[in-house]
Amino acid sequence: MEFLFLEPVFKEAIWGGTRLRDVFGYDIPGDTTGECWAISAHKNGECQIAGGRYDGKLLGSLWKERPELFGHYKGEQFPLLVKIIDARQDLSIQVHPDDAYAGIHENGSLGKTECWYILDCEPDTEIVIGHYAKDKKEMESMIRSGKWDEFIRKVPVHKGDFFQINPGCVHAIKGGTMILETQQSSDITYRVYDYDRLQDGKPRQLHIEQSIDTINAPFEADESKPVTESLEGADHTHFVSCPYYSVDKYDINGVFSIEFHKYFTNVSVLSGNGSVNGISVMAGQHFIVPAESGVCRFEGTMSIICSNPE
Numbered sequence: 001m002e003f004l005f006l007e008p009v010f011k012e013a014i015w016g017g018t019r020l021r022d023v024f025g026y027d028i029p030g031d032t033t034g035e036c037w038a039i040s041a042h043k044n045g046e047c048q049i050a051g052g053r054y055d056g057k058l059l060g061s062l063w064k065e066r067p068e069l070f071g072h073y074k075g076e077q078f079p080l081l082v083k084i085i086d087a088r089q090d091l092s093i094q095v096h097p098d099d100a101y102a103g104i105h106e107n108g109s110l111g112k113t114e115c116w117y118i119l120d121c122e123p124d125t126e127i128v129i130g131h132y133a134k135d136k137k138e139m140e141s142m143i144r145s146g147k148w149d150e151f152i153r154k155v156p157v158h159k160g161d162f163f164q165i166n167p168g169c170v171h172a173i174k175g176g177t178m179i180l181e182t183q184q185s186s187d188i189t190y191r192v193y194d195y196d197r198l199q200d201g202k203p204r205q206l207h208i209e210q211s212i213d214t215i216n217a218p219f220e221a222d223e224s225k226p227v228t229e230s231l232e233g234a235d236h237t238h239f240v241s242c243p244y245y246s247v248d249k250y251d252i253n254g255v256f257s258i259e260f261h262k263y264f265t266n267v268s269v270l271s272g273n274g275s276v277n278g279i280s281v282m283a284g285q286h287f288i289v290p291a292e293s294g295v296c297r298f299e300g301t302m303s304i305i306c307s308n309p310e
Contacts, residue, residue, distance in 0.1 A: 001069070002052045003279065004288040006059065009045040011035040014199050017088030019178055023120075024084070024284030035085050038286040039266045041078035044187045071263035071291030077110075079309045080245055081185045082266050082286065084119070089175040092194040092204070093128060093152060096186070097214045098167035105210070106188050111167050113244050114183030117305060118161040119270065122176030126154040129163060130219035131170045139217040143208065148193055153219065162226055162239045162247075168216035180268060182247050182307045190214065231256065233298070247307045256298045261308035265289040274300015 008026065013034025020036050021028045028036075037045040041060035049057045054066075063070060063078045073079065096112035103109070116127075130153040133139035142151040152170070157177065165171050170192065173179060190207035192215075197204065228237045233256030237249040250256065252274065266288055273282040276298050281287075289296060298304075 001290040001293040003276070003293075004054065004059075004062070004069070004290065005050045005052070006039055006047040006286050006288070007050045008286065009037040009040060009047055011037065011045065014197065014204075015087055015089040015091050015175070017086050019086040019088075019120075020084060023178070026284060032088070033086065035083050037081065037083055038268060039080070039082040039288065040185070042081055042185050042187055069264065069290040073263045073309055077185055079110075079185055080266060080307060081183050082268060082307065083181040083183070084268075085173060085177075085179050085181055087173045087175055087177045087179075090195065091173045092191040093148070093170060093172045094189050094191050095170050095211050095215050096165070096167050096190070097188060097210070101167075101214055102186065102188050109188050110184045110186040112184050112186040112188055113167055113242060114165045114181055115240055115245075115247055116161075116163045116165065116173070116179045116181055117239070117247075117249070118157055118159055118163075119178045119180055120159050121157055121178070125157050125174055125176045127157045127163070127174050127177065128152055128170065128172035129155050129165070130221060131215070131217070132219075133217050136217045139215055140212050143192060143212060146193075152193075164222045164224065164240050164242065166222070166242075168214055169219070170215055180270065180305055182245055182266075182305075184244050233257070241310065243310055245307050245309055247305065249303065249305050250298075251303045252298050253301050254299070257295050258298075259295045260289050260293065260306070262291060263309055264291050265306050265308045268305045270303045270305060272300060272302030274298060274302050 016032040016034030020026045040047050047059050099111040102111040190210045192211040226237050233254045235251040239247045269285045271283045
């Protein structure tokens with residue numbers, strides 16, 4: 001089984017910047033590039049296979065035509081989406097629906113459970129995770145009356161932090177932060193508040209009713225903690241296992257061998273360089289290890305984040 005390397009898809013955004021080019025050397029479309037869709041079969045940004053026997057194939061087509069590459073994983077669509085997000089300015093305050101709500105109200109779309117690994121951030125940066133409303137009634141009142149300072153919960157953030165963002169959790173990436181995001185393959189976002197910003201002279205669309213429908217109140221913080229262990233050739237950190245994905249980080253120094261998940265595994269090279277099974281890899285590359293690929297041998301000095309479906 002050969003690895004499936006992917007060509008990223010880039011998205012411009014009002015809050016985007018240039019760090020996708022500055023840090024990873026990507027050929028971004030402009031100076032307000034907010035997102036790199038690094039491993040995606042979503043219709044709004046589908047990656048092509050780069051090189052090998054499936055060169056030029058869309059990931060979604062390969063999912064349907066060669067299910068054995070993905071261990072015959074259930075479902076009609078590739079289940080995960082991996083992004084790098086460069087927030088030069090604050091993103092909107094937002095919330096995502098779960099599968100049930102999205103299925104009814106968003107033409108059968110998946111909901112959006114996601115998680116963030118903080119690749120880098122400026123000093124004293126914060127992010128928005130959760131809110132301070134004591135119940136659903138107070139949450140609705142605060143939103144409709146625009147009491148944002150009372151409503152929004154901010155927490156400090158540092159390079160290397162990890163956050164699980166479940167459906168119904170109010171959240172926002174703040175300016176000066178770059179993250180790697182692993183999520184369900186969904187592009188459904190409800191904007192609660194956007195700082196009254198204008199785009200092309202007009203306010204961006206808000207989704208107040210959908211947000212009130214889907215925000216969980218009161219907010220309950222995710223108390224799970226990463227677990228780290230030392231392996232031969234790598235330090236391993238397990239961040240999360242949830243109903244949709246597991247996410248792990250490996251800081252490799254030397255030779256490290258691993259046999260991945262029974263279905264398939266997404267791999268993102270965050271920093272450094274080296275090789276995997278003799279193939280050169282470097283920071284900014286993303287690939288899929290197909291099912292039944294056997295032992296993968298990494299050599300070099302690099303950090304990788306791996307995700308697989310549950």
